[in-house]
Amino acid sequence: MSVSNIFFSLWRKVSMPFLAITLIVCYFTFPDDVAVHHTSSGRPDDFISKQDFFYIAFGTIIVFNFLLNLLKSQVLRLNFAQLNQKSLWAKNTDALRQLLTTWFDVFIAVINTYMIFFLLALNRVNRSEDQKLDINYDWFVLAGAVILLVVIFYLPVKLLYTNPETKE
Incomplete structure (x- = not known):
């Protein structure tokens, strides 16, 4: 197992408890009504x-992590050699x-890390007395989308355009 795999x-293992702790801390610091949408002003x-908000966020986090870990275990059980016999990766x-x-x-x-930063940003907005959106967070949404797209497309690009390292 390589250093990157361990990292x-x-x-992944550390992000889940940090996300839960962030959600709990935000819950205690949120006002009774959380501003979730703002006008252009x-x-x-x-x-x-x-x-x-707490129950919806907590449920979403738990279900999302559970389903992705379940999907991971099911994908790892597949016999890829039967799916594509010519693939060097499958061999x-x-x-x-x-x-x-x-x-x-x-x-x-x-x-999970994106959700942590999202919760911290939402907490910052809701800490002010008038809950006014004083910073434009469009860059945050765009950066998250770009990072997510890079991660999503990394796997198919790696499988299609590279070969596995051979052990000698």
């Missing part, structure tokens, strides 16, 4: 109760399983 596995125009099952494991770990860790 990404650790990142930065004034809040849509609210949700902090209890509803080298150890390298393919290691690549898939690392990719799922990165994907889950990136999503």
Whole structure:
């Protein structure tokens, strides 16, 4: 197991408790009504109760992580040699399983980390007395989308345009 695999596995495992802790801390610091949408001038125009937000966010986090880990375990059980007999990746099952494991770990860790920063940004907006959106967070959404696209397309590009390392 390489250093990068260990790092990404650790990142995935650490991101989940940090995400839960961030959500709990935000819950205690949120006002009773959390501003979840703002007008173009930065004034809040849509609210949700902090209890509803907490339960929706917590449920989404748990379900998302559970389903992705379930998908990861099911994908790793597949016999790729039967799916594509000509593929060098399918013939080298150890390298393919290691690549898939690392990719799922990165994907889950990136999503969890993005949600941590999202919660911190939402907490910052809702800490002010008037809950006014004083900073434009469009860059944050765009950066998250770009990072997510890079992670998503890394796996098919790697499988299509590279060959697994051979053991000598």
